[in-house]
Amino acid sequence: MRRRLIVASRPLHGLGNRVRLVLSGQVLALAEDREFAYYWPVGRGFGARLTDLWEYRASLPAAVDVALRAVAPFRDPATLLADPAAKDLPIWHLRSGSALPLPPGVGPWYESFADLPLRPALADAVRSLHAREFGSAPYVGVMVRAHQNAHDLTKLHSPLSWYVGRMRELVAEHGDLRFYLSCDTAEAEGELRRLFPGSVSLPKTGGYNTRQAIVEAVTDTYLLASSSHILGPHHSSFPELAHLLTLRQVPLETSVGESYAEVRPQLALSIATDPVTPRHRTPVGV
CATH class of the missing domain: 3.40.50.11350 (Rossmann fold)
Incomplete structure (x- = not known):
């Protein structure tokens, strides 16, 4: 099975927090040759899906997010890239309110944001x-x-x-x-x-x-x-x-x-x- 990188927003994260996390996660996954997925919770605290706003892939279901926490606990994005033991982990499961750290030489995440097609x-x-x-x-x-x-x-x-x-x-x-x-x-x-x-x-x-x-x-x-x-x-x-x-x-x-x-x-x-x-x-x- 190919290695994966999955990011998850908190339910009360705002639009800026969510966009930065998802698109920086996408860039990091590409740089690390990992499949990418994301969890974008919707409810009383935040009522719109990412796909309501831009043309983009769908979020993981809530049930999958719950199951992932049991098999792949959240890791600290600040130390992940410097941890040799993390390189071969099958799943990187990350949560943050900020853009993820990216490897040297990788372009900024907001270039992907500027190209994201509006609905x-x-x-x-x-x-x-x-x-x-x-x-x-x-x-x-x-x-x-x-x-x-x-x-x-x-x-x-x-x-x-x-x-x-x-x-x-x-x-x-x-x-x-x-x-x-x-x-x-x-x-x-x-x-x-x-x-x-x-x-x-x-x-x-x-x-x-x-x-x-x-x-x-x-x-x-x-x-x-x-x-x-x-x-x-x-x-x-x-x-x-x-x-x-x-x-x-x-x-x-x-x-x-x-x-x-x-x-x-x-x-x-x-x-x-x-x-x-x-x-x-x-x-x-x-």
């Missing part, structure tokens, strides 16, 4: 909103996490006031600049739309982490990635997905960390040739 209905929704609201005009993507379930560090370091101040700076630099808003509460979205008329957002109809809400979040991800610049919350993996869809071409700015500076460079405006493949970009004016 047709989502692709149509992204293209339709982008064409209707922005067309060939550049804009800034703004992702706000204000929900009570947001991490404490996010709520502490990325209050709505930080976004308002930074957006006002950008408007002062580019008077006709518009914003695409991805907010996890109606209150935050309403306040930003009041302060910045002309801002665009996707109407949200799904409850928190329901299937519909996650479908809407993926649509938001591609519209954020199709912007020229992303403002995102500290300590959140969601806006990083948009950044990585562009193969890091579109900056992700947060209120904390390497992306933040008191003196900021001039905004470099670009547009996505197709918002479903935002890694393909054209500088404005070229």
